[in-house]
Amino acid sequence: MTHLTIPGEPIPYIISSLSVFSQVFLSVSAKKKNMGCKTCVPLIQKHVAKERYLVAQAELKFALYVALAVLMLSCQAEAYDPLDPNGNITVKWDVMSWAPDGYVAVVTINNFQMYRQIMSPGWTIGWMWAKKEVIWSMVGAQTTEQGDCSKFKGNVPHCCKKVPTVVDLLPGVPYNQQIANCCKGGVVAAWGQDPTAAISAFQVSVGQAGTSNKTVKLPQNFTLLGPGLGYTCGPAKIVPSTVFLTSDRRRKTQALMTWNVTCTYSQFLASKNPSCCVSFSSFYNDTIVPCPSCSCGCHNKGSCIRMNSKKSHSRGINTPRKDNAPLLQCTHHMCPIRVHWHVKINYKDYWRAKISVTNFNYRMNYTQWTLVVQHPNLNNVTQVFSFDYKPVVPYHSVNDTGMFYGTKFYNDLLMEAGPDGNVQSEVLLQKDKSTFTFRQGWAFPRKVYFNGDECRLPPPDAYPSLPSSASMISFAYLMVAGTYTLMVLLIY
Template identity: 70%
Template sequence: RRDKVLALLFPPPPPPDGRKSRRASVHHLSRARCPPPAPDLHLPPPHLPSRVRSPGSSPAAAAVRLPRLSAGDEMAALGGCAVLLAAALLLSAPAATEAYDSLDPNGNITIKWDLKEWTPDGYVAMVTIYNYQQFRHISAPGWQLGWTWAKKEVIWSMVGAQTTEQGDCSKFKTNPPHCCKRDPTVIDLLPGTPYKDQVANCCKGGVISTFNQDPANAASSFQISVGLAGTTNKTVKVPKNFTLKTPGPGYTCGRATVVRPTKFLMGDGRRTTQALMTWNVTCTYSQFLAQKTPTCCVALSSFYNNTIVGCPTCSCGCQNNNTHPGSCVNPNSPYLQSAIDGPGKYTGQPLVQCTSHMCPVKVHWHVKLNYKDYWRVKVTITNFNYRMNYTDWNLVVQHPNFNNITKLFSFNYKPLSPYGGRISKLVAL
């Protein structure tokens, strides 16, 4: 469906103390970066069956209660809205520091290499990508992992993933390697891959959930056999210049760091084995890197006023943009289907419906009711991007009264405490 509707209801606030009313902000989440949570923190994931489909389908709804507000407070609640969708859509002000996300300061994606055995000219390793972010998952078409070899290594074979290019393997007369490039790019295999080509946690098309949402699907793994490499802990050289690409920019990866070897628990739970060598790479998300231009906008309204404060003109771009011609299409255009169908049409760049704001996503924050015991907010999310159906998306909302939520309709929610506070003003829906 094209639109999503959310309503929030909250209990009455404490007696006024003369302080200035606090603003609310809505962050509509992404597709989309702490050390791993303890096992008891791996909560059951919220079920998010709904979708925000491309333009041309209809809305769904949800509701939550907030404390009763005065008219001035209601507009303050409207004033700080910002949204971030399941594809890293952020409207809030970006941090000046690279590789830092103010909504999830401790979140990261950790890439772990565990060397399992030595071979005559190298090693076999299990590589696992863990998503330790609170709400930002990696959606289709999935992750792409790249690096540069420290020496002249080659990839003899892979299970559970593949490189995008083989490279020049002409010096190998027989049995050429899987990849001879010095800077390979690896992608996940698709669902339905034959079992002989699979390992645990592979073959999901590069889609990775978060530990907050779905711990069982918060990791992606593949096995790699490396040749022309060292065959001992002292002669193996770790790769460098790691990159993690997802639908949309924003991730920065640090250097590979050799850490204590990983221990693996055997099936009966009474014996552990140990990796020959382990190194980690940490990748973090930066709103500053991701948001060169806005990718969504927010419209505001309330029940006591017929006026809707719509998205400003050219919020995300303008229709007569000479640098990106053909970036929008009218819904009744005869060329619409040819522009969005067929192989190779997905380029990562949105193709949006022609509007005054030119944003792929619009969020409408509406104060619907203000009763004695509670006030209610309805949020409508509209997808104007013809090239993307946002599935398994999150809505992150920030408000000073979110610790007083009494009811939420249609969606599940989870409080987020990015800075460790007991009272959360940030929730994921």
């Protein structure tokens, strides 16, 4: 028979202890009645205190156990990025007017993530209505399915589904179907890269809903794809109404009602494998440290395409699929993206590194890509040559992280796998002589993120190392001998 146990003390033990106490109490009472013992009362008090202590100790352990379990569950439910602790996507609903049977709301999707954007094919948002609401019409977006609207006569709603799924409209739709910040195919830039493009919006007219602040029921169970998995959305919460400025900026208006939904990203929910890897090389060592084997998992190895094969040049190979399934070039690491960091030149007061990003996915090009690197010398960046650069400083006391991204209309598009599927730049850093060294892999980054996902680095013991002292001495002797021989030949 199994028992519910508390760490350290099983519950049956407590019950048995109480039974022992009762037996002791009865026996002591009998002795007191028969013998008139004067020491019985202190003995009973001692046993009572002991049993109370055991019970209190067991209850405390049980409470700590429950608190620990709740803490673990809450940590798993909410994502946290140490380099972007406040990053999230906030979906804001502003009720702008009441309708005879509902309301008209403007829904705004704000991407407050510093270096994680939503790429093509864009965002998909869904929710569950609290009552029997329908969507009469939409501007700037559309639902993917209409649902069963057979009970409506005359005007037929845009969507009658209990759980609608909404996507953005594509660029170029007629003006009467557009509102501000809509119709970008669901593509939303990262806040740190372009705040003006880190927003998307649409208008929805809701029927069979409440017509006042007291009767409106908030939608539930929000979901967000951006464009794949990884986002978890919390419940809708009523917040102070949004305030708007008129075009002449002389008058303020406000929404009739506002609620927010906060969605956070977790790489573990998005994929069990990384989506990128990192390789290293240096001028002081001929060894190129490749990405670890199967860095991103080898589950796609059976369908990969060899470089320069006939299939790699076939028509339609770059056509993306609806499920965004990759078609990778055959490599030992099997990652869609490889980042290469090369320590290029050492100057007296500066040193230079070259960064290359290569795409091995034939079905995906990366628009408005971002590359985040953590390195202690990024606090002294002197020049970045063909990428744009911005420090990422979530904690003001530490400046060791920076974001590289493509220059607009020049290299902000990373093409599909092939001859054009790479971008590269160089960064010049000023030395801090108190910390700078080439020893023990110091010149290589601590962490690398591509499009917000952490890349897999080689193991530290594989980093390019400085030549040993014996090799340096042999090299020096060889240089001296060569110089002496050359002088002799020139003289004679």
